[in-house]
Amino acid sequence: MRRNCIATSILIAIFMMASSVSVYADEIVTISASVPGAVGPGGGGGGGGGGTGFSSPTAVTFSGRAYPLSKVTILRDGNIAITTIAGPDARFSVTLENLTGGNYTFSTYTEDANGRRSASFSFPLFLTEGATTTVSGIFLAPTIDVDKAEVKQGDNINIFGTAAPSSTITISVHSPVEHFVQTQTDPNGTYLYTYDTSLLERGSHQTKSKVSLSSVASEYGTSAGFTVGDKNIPKDSICGRRGDLNKDCRVNIVDFSVLAYWYKRPNVLEGIDLNADGQITIVDFSILAYYWTG
């Protein structure tokens, strides 16, 4: 009985440890805040004098790595709040000011030189009035695309995108068996991998990539899809991705309003119904929210 108890305890401990080592994006991100002039516990409760009405601004600074000279966008509750350009080393830092205390959802993404967007990185934060918050260590995932919408089985398909310069890119090609390959980005942050599709079955496939540099890795980014079939069909415009219902290369309140218009209406037009189940439901709004660019 005692041996049973010990073994059970060990199992539970192993399970709990396994639960706590799972990797999430925000584990590489440091979030901290400070209130100017605030004193620690026991530091005396003086003050109160003066009465000048001065209060420090409520602000958030975001910093991390994007791509060399890429445009970095910060969303505040889904709306574009500020943009900046990353340096040649891909590092960026941007401060959002004039905020008030309260709950906010901030997110950030970047665009490469060809207008492809990274996956968004989201931070739901409670901001204290007068505190300066710092979110550092953001490591944005690579962009990814393919040169063919359909590739003839056995032919090559080019998988390419942008990430931090001189970093290692891990590419996953998802089929019944997941294949992994690695390549490097050049000093401009671009990468290209020519993938031999003879390993892949006919049908739809997805590919995604993540970046690692100096023992820090990003999350996997958004996926690019292609079909392995009988012929080669080049891929056209990068615009009009899922959720971009008005084809303006953005997914925002305008696309949300198109879905809202068709919500609970019959005979939904093709192209609006994002999960193709014949109706607009919360699932379609969830898909749109994933691709949101503000």
Place this chain on the structure above:
Amino acid sequence: MKKIFYYICIVACLVVTKQSLAQTVTTPVSSAVFHQAEAFTIPITIESATTPINAFSFTVTIPNNLTFVGSDEAGSVVSLWIDSPHLENGKVILSGAMPTGFTQLINPLNKMRGPGLVTKLIFSGNDAGEGTITVTPSVYANDGLGTKVASAGFSIPVSIDDKVVRSAYVWQDAILPEQFTPTIEQNPVVEDNAYTVVFSAIDKDSGIAHYEIKEGNGLWIEATSPYVLRDQTLSSTIDIKAVDKAGNERVVRVVVHAVSPVERRSKIVIVFLALCVAITIVVFRKKIFKVK
């Protein structure tokens, strides 16, 4: 063999428990006793420690001795409402989205993580008696596929006693809705390419109650986005009013881009020339007719 089965069962239980706790829709209220005619709130919070989520819909069943009064979205983590909390067939329905995803709210000062507020539902007690408020959620992953994730709701017992204490709910909000920018849109899939105006405002202190629109010198009428404009020539001014739950209003005027300045100048020139021709005819009509 029995021992192996025993261990498998324990691990399975742990996995199931962990999964069921991964997405949590809950309330800080465990049970509540209120008076008749007294307004009270039931906050609903959401968190998903492991799987980022981005959309939800809740069905809230309420006992007969409660009246649903409304909701307060002060401090809500929801930025897009699909269905603002409203009564439908005796149940409160609400749904919304959190673009780019939500896991937990982080307080950077003390590093604490916790659930984010969705809304506070406001009720008023009618007759004395016992009842249960049950929230049944559907929650969706931020995975680009709209995958439904396992999520337990909650039930809380509510008791209304014999005492009558009349109290109305007061939204604590003296701040206007935030500045917003409506846009004129045209899309073949909305009302056969008719001009519509698209708008959405944020109010952090109580939430948006409704919108109103005024075209030209017309009356203010309640509207939802997208709103099909009555004046499809876009020659009228368009004002949009966002009204929060406390009654604060922000009015913005839409900048109409559909008629370009060049087009507008051309129209003015044509009208001017037509007027000149008309005046010339009137002034020189005798000469003109004599010649004839």
